[in-house]
Amino acid sequence: MEEYQAFIQKVHSKTGLDLSLYKEAQMKRRLTSLRNKRGGFRTFDHYFDAINKDQTLLQEFLDKVTINVSEFYRNPSRWSVLEKEIFPKLKAKKDKIKIWSAACSTGEEPYTLAIIASKFWQTTEVDILATDIDDNVIARAKQGIYNERAVQDVPEEMKERHFIQQGNTYKVKEYIKQCITYKKHNLLADKYPTNMDLIVCRNVLIYFTEEAKNSIYHHFSKSLADDGVFFVGSTEQIFRPEKFDLRVMDTFFYTRK
Numbered sequence: 001m002e003e004y005q006a007f008i009q010k011v012h013s014k015t016g017l018d019l020s021l022y023k024e025a026q027m028k029r030r031l032t033s034l035r036n037k038r039g040g041f042r043t044f045d046h047y048f049d050a051i052n053k054d055q056t057l058l059q060e061f062l063d064k065v066t067i068n069v070s071e072f073y074r075n076p077s078r079w080s081v082l083e084k085e086i087f088p089k090l091k092a093k094k095d096k097i098k099i100w101s102a103a104c105s106t107g108e109e110p111y112t113l114a115i116i117a118s119k120f121w122q123t124t125e126v127d128i129l130a131t132d133i134d135d136n137v138i139a140r141a142k143q144g145i146y147n148e149r150a151v152q153d154v155p156e157e158m159k160e161r162h163f164i165q166q167g168n169t170y171k172v173k174e175y176i177k178q179c180i181t182y183k184k185h186n187l188l189a190d191k192y193p194t195n196m197d198l199i200v201c202r203n204v205l206i207y208f209t210e211e212a213k214n215s216i217y218h219h220f221s222k223s224l225a226d227d228g229v230f231f232v233g234s235t236e237q238i239f240r241p242e243k244f245d246l247r248v249m250d251t252f253f254y255t256r257k
């Protein structure tokens, strides 16, 4: 067996993370560069022995694999479609809204959702499940503290209303935090929640193989409530959505057929 494949199997047994479902060329390039940077590990065999023993190296490896970059209002024009087109339609049908921010990273996405949803519903009527595979990002998301750069795309009025500024940091107000429940969830292995009025899953599916993506789309489709909406990332349009019982509502937004 090729050395990298053996490495993937050992990582799967140790961490439950199945790297064979992530695009191989891209992942192998990232991990080879990390392994070489750490010096002394000429092969993936040696590198596995090291991460198997050293918690710090293991954490560094997991951080590299999971790619945690996020932003408030990432790709602002899409959030504008959510606010102007999608939420008004959902509001007409739903007194309360259940949202899932899947692969939520450090919280910018679920907080953006809570801020925009609060223009349509009382915050007590907004129930957001925010999940990620990575415990570290979930811990940071729960704190809800960001620097000035992170909040630069938050409209001024929303920043003033929903954040407490302390020097150069911005803390999300408690009533916004209370809309959100954070939970660890692996999109490639765990059971999917159901009855979601809106599922947001952005900038993670690009890392997965076609086979893994197809399986995830089937799961998401089943997780939607009647009239539920699925919101994807800016380079993540679904090829032939009808295969998953979905139809296009607007670019990057789908609903069940």
Ligand SMILES: C[S@@+](CC[C@H](N)C(=O)[O-])C[C@H]1O[C@@H](n2cnc3c(N)ncnc32)[C@H](O)[C@@H]1O
Binding pocket: 065, 066, 067, 068, 069, 070, 071, 074, 102, 103, 104, 105, 106, 109, 131, 132, 133, 134, 137, 185, 186, 187, 188, 201, 202, 203, 204, 233
């Ligand atoms: C680039 S961030 C995207 C964050 C946010 N959705 C956004 O668009 O700004 C990708 C996130 O996917 C998470 N992730 C990677 N593999 C995952 C998996 N198998 N299940 C759940 N989350 C995963 C990573 O931990 C990371 O936080």
